[in-house]
Structures are given as structure tokens and as C-alpha cells.
Amino acid sequence: MATTPEDVRARRASAARAAREAAVRADRESRAALDELMQRPASERFAALEDGAPQLLPEHRLELLRSVRLPTGKTSPAARPVAGHASAWAVWRGRLPFQAGRLTRDALLAVCVLSALVVAWRRTPQALVEIQGDRDAPARWVMPDGGSVGDRLVAGRAYALMRQANGMAELRAWQPGVGYAAAQVPVGWLRTRVSPR
Numbered sequence: 001m002a003t004t005p006e007d008v009r010a011r012r013a014s015a016a017r018a019a020r021e022a023a024v025r026a027d028r029e030s031r032a033a034l035d036e037l038m039q040r041p042a043s044e045r046f047a048a049l050e051d052g053a054p055q056l057l058p059e060h061r062l063e064l065l066r067s068v069r070l071p072t073g074k075t076s077p078a079a080r081p082v083a084g085h086a087s088a089w090a091v092w093r094g095r096l097p098f099q100a101g102r103l104t105r106d107a108l109l110a111v112c113v114l115s116a117l118v119v120a121w122r123r124t125p126q127a128l129v130e131i132q133g134d135r136d137a138p139a140r141w142v143m144p145d146g147g148s149v150g151d152r153l154v155a156g157r158a159y160a161l162m163r164q165a166n167g168m169a170e171l172r173a174w175q176p177g178v179g180y181a182a183a184q185v186p187v188g189w190l191r192t193r194v195s196p197r
Contacts, residue, residue, distance in 0.1 A: 125160035
């Protein structure tokens with residue numbers, strides 16, 4: 001037998017009525033369970049909350065949670081009291097074990113940043129210089145491994161002035177395929193290079 005539109009409407013109305021009755025029944029059972037729990041001590045109410053209180057609807061569960069708390073929003077007096085006036089140092093010292101990882105990470109990061117800055121400062125030239133005259137000057141160029149790669153300063157060529165001390169200047173020049181070579185020469189031989197050539 002074919003289903004008519006009236007049959008469909010009747011079934012929908014019946015299902016809606018059954019759903020409303022089920023919601024009212026669930027609300028009634030949840031309210032009864034809440035009333036029963038409210039008669040118990042706070043510790044038992046809290047234990048019911050820890051179990052999830054499956055027999056309670058969410059709004060009744062929230063009401064049970066509020067009953068465990070004091071009107072000011074603090075936990076029940078059975079909880080351990082907290083000191084009202086600890087110094088900032090005492091609070092920081094108390095949190096120290098929980099901050100050890102963060103403090104260690106921050107200290108390592110600070111050491112890495114400072115090391116990078118020191119290395120960058122030591123390897124950054126102060127200026128570009130060249131010899132004062134138009135003729136080459138004698139100088140011994142030494143590689144970091146101790147090998148020699150040259151015996152003079154070329155006139156008109158720019159050299160990186162790394163540092164000056166006791167009237168001597170440390171120069172550095174790039175040697176293609178080899179690396180940086182360094183030489184010590186008197187400061188009086190040099191002048192700052194005005195413009196690149």
C-alpha cells in the first residue's frame with residue numbers, strides 16, 4: 001500500500017511528540033538526580049563531577065559545579081589555604097623548578113647570540129685602506145695555517161683594516177682559491193681609501 005502525504009505528516013507529528021516527551025523525561029530524571037546529589041556533602045558532589053555525572057544534563061552539571069564552589073568563586077574551605085602575601089622573590093623561587101627548561105633555553109639562546117655578535121665584530125673590518133705612496137711596499141702575508149702567500153702590498157689596491165695596536169695595523173686580503181691572508185704593517189704606511197677603484 002502506498003504511503004500518502006497524510007501518513008508522512010502523521011508520522012512526523014508522532015516522532016516530534018515522542019522527542020518532546022523524551023526531552024521532558026530526561027530533564028525530569030536529571031533534575032531528580034541533581035536534587036539527590038545536592039543533599040550530599042561537597043566532597044561527594046565533587047566526586048560525582050569527577051566521574052562526569054553522566055545522569056545529569058549539561059545545565060544541571062554546571063549547577064552542581066557551582067554548588068561545590070563558595071559564593072565568591074573560591075574552592076571549598078577543605079582545600080589547602082594559600083598564603084595571601086608572598087613576596088615577588090618567593091613566588092619566583094617557588095616557580096623556578098617549572099621554569100628551568102625555559103630559563104636554560106633562554107640562556108643558551110643569549111650565549112649563541114652574544115657569540116655570533118663577537119665573531120661578527122672580530123671579523124668585520126674597520127675600514128678599507130691602501131698604501132700612501134705609488135710604489136709597492138714590503139709585507140709578509142700569512143695564511144691561518146702559517147703558510148706564506150705574498151711579500152708585498154700592491155699600490156692602489158684596497159685592503160681590509162681589521163685592527164690597530166701599538167702603531168701596527170693588521171690587514172686582511174682575500175686570496176682566490178686559498179682564503180684570507182693577514183699581514184702586520186706600520187700604520188704610517190696606510191691611508192683610508194676614499195672611493196673604490
